[in-house]
Amino acid sequence: MPATKNEANGKSPSSTTVAEAIEKAKREKDAAARVKMLGEAAYVFRMTGREQAEIEKELAELCPSATAEEIEAAAADAAKQETAELQQHVLEAFQQEQSNGKPGGSPNPLGDDADDVPTEEEIAELQRLDGPLTADPGPLPAQLLKPGGLLGRIVDFTCEIATKPNPPLALAGAFALMGTLLGRKVTANGGKTHAKVYALAITDTAGGKECPRQVNVDLLSRAGEIRLLGGANLNSHAGVISMLSEWPVRLVQIDELGRYMAQANGRHASQHVQTAITSLLTLYTGKDYLGETLKDRKTCRPVLRHHMSVLGSSTPAAFFDALSPSAIADGLLGRCMIFPGERDPEFRIEDDEAVRNTAPPDHLVAEVASWINWRKKNLRPIYEQHEDDGDASGPLGVIGLSDLHPFNVPTDKDAAEHLLAFCNAREAIRRTADQVTRDLIGRDFEKARRVALIVACSSGMPDENKLRITLEDARYATALVDYMTRYVIYQAHGRIIDDTPQSVGKQAIKALDWMRGRTGNDANKATGRELGRKFHLTAYERDRLVDYLIDTGRSRADETGRAGKGSASRVLRVI
Incomplete structure (x- = not known):
């Protein structure tokens, strides 16, 4: 007696039948879940006043795996409902x-x-x-x-x-x-x-x-x-x-x-x-x-x-x-x-x-x-x-x-x-x-x-x-x-910092804390340009801060140095 296709593949007819049944049940379960989801979504779209054609379009985008028949059935059922009553x-x-x-x-x-x-x-x-x-x-x-x-x-x-x-x-x-x-x-x-x-x-x-x-x-x-x-x-x-x-x-x-x-x-x-x-x-x-x-x-x-x-x-x-x-x-x-x-x-x-x-x-x-x-x-x-x-x-x-x-x-x-x-x-x-x-x-x-x-x-x-x-x-x-x-x-x-002396003082506190935290040759000192770069200051804001630090006695200006070909820059030291 010739071998069946399943036997030739090393599978018994009973095992194949069970596998197919499981796969079929899974497909049916997925389809049922999909139909339920489509129905719920269709009712939501109907609540917003959409008509059947609009609902079908929304459902197709929402669930590409759904069949045309499933989408049409869900949309038609929802479209029968009055929006306000729903x-x-x-x-x-x-x-x-x-x-x-x-x-x-x-x-x-x-x-x-x-x-x-x-x-x-x-x-x-x-x-x-x-x-x-x-x-x-x-x-x-x-x-x-x-x-x-x-x-x-x-x-x-x-x-x-x-x-x-x-x-x-x-x-x-x-x-x-x-x-x-x-x-x-x-x-x-x-x-x-x-x-x-x-x-x-x-x-x-x-x-x-x-x-x-x-x-x-x-x-x-x-x-x-x-x-x-x-x-x-x-x-x-x-x-x-x-x-x-x-x-x-x-x-x-x-x-x-x-x-x-x-x-x-x-x-x-x-x-x-x-x-x-x-x-x-x-x-x-x-x-x-x-x-x-x-x-x-x-x-x-x-x-x-x-x-x-x-x-x-x-x-x-x-x-x-x-x-x-x-x-x-x-x-x-x-x-x-x-x-x-x-x-x-x-x-x-x-x-x-x-x-x-x-x-x-x-x-x-x-x-x-x-x-x-x-x-x-x-x-x-x-x-x-x-x-x-x-x-x-x-x-x-x-x-x-x-x-x-x-x-x-x-x-x-x-x-x-x-x-x-x-x-x-x-x-x-x-x-x-x-x-x-x-x-x-x-x-x-x-x-x-x-x-x-x-x-x-x-x-x-x-x-x-x-x-x-x-x-x-x-x-x-x-x-x-x-x-x-x-x-x-x-x-x-x-x-929020403004142009008042009080806010300049807040800037000065931040500058002094940063200068004190520096190490090596830069410990407790900084040039005006370094302060400007560190705190993203304009030239006016930088000069105002330097003047405030000196005038209030919180730092002193040492000998003037030059930074490259630019103008002179004061070196401030924390007092």
Whole structure:
């Protein structure tokens, strides 16, 4: 009897049958898992308002290994669902989980656990309005890392998937995203307060700065409005205005912000970056941009009711050392919400399965999508709304403003009184404070109002009947803003050098420490040029430092030497 093919290969029919069965089962298991994943993804895309053809395109890019039949079936099933009903179903299911005691965001912006909610006296201690403003405030208090609603859920998710969970940085990302979602849709105080946020995440290298940015990208892309994301840098004023004219509500996420800011200072400062930073100052408070010159007005479209939020990240040294005194005087630093991260966040090594599960959960995507789709027409460029109707009155006209209806979120009486008391306390401090402190706390009241508005919307739903600023929102806002201002004042007094005698003295201390640390023939001495090269000083700054060291008796100038063919250089010795 001739040998079978399997026997000729040294395999028995039974072993081959088992192997084929195992392989078939594996394929079926993989296919089932793929179909399940496609179905879940299709429902998420449907929640963002996509139609069947768009869903099929997204699924094909998401899972190239899926067959056309699998993709079509998943997309067709999802397309049968009504977007609004699907969003509501997901949110109701999530709220039911919360009521059953399962993990989720806290409805109280000051904590999950009732025992952990600070009292009014504890909040006053957090604010320490009559304490020394220049003292080190320490790390961000734990009570302030627990905002409620959508903010809290974004913070929780970011920390859950991060390799190095850093709650203050997650909070910075959540505020920047929430401020963007509210752009042009809500205001407070009769339209005087809006939700623009300049959030800066400050932490050491490898401290977890990347994860919050990626979470924001994932949430906006899955929620169906990637246009809300701006560029990764602000290269010039013209570039900023062009970006906002295309889409007036934007979130700009800038990595290595300190290095970017450094380009605006020094002898080799970039004029383009300087103009971009100037635009940050004007766009923070202004509502409309009509062009700065007659030529601009004739050739550029206006940017009406623009709304740009920023999420920047940097190391403390790179950011504060890159700032000039003008950043304080002109109000740039005072406009920012600075979130100092934890110094040594836990390094978490996850298994492969956990690492793969970094996609935002459906309920989080649904919440973001619900804010995007609420009053969605408000996101469009104003000139676009009436351009086809022959209604526009030219680039200088107020075009389509009648269609822009942001909801004015009411403020409870006790919340308004609390915010006013905070304002009065700040003004009392300004009357007797030094100039740096005066400049840095000048916008605290405005920032507190913005934070209260964002927290109130985070705790509610995009529903006019449920949105209001409560006393708890106001308390959280004033506590957070007070801490951030104290942190910035402490850093400004210790790091940002200006032209005052006090700052020259700080430079002198650094120079003397360096000279004392030198060895050999260079011990305890240096030339002016060596000091200039070491501390990156201009000729004026170098000569000023040398004169200060001699005039104050901290060093003496020995015989004059020559360095090559250049002019004479004094040799300074530490006394």
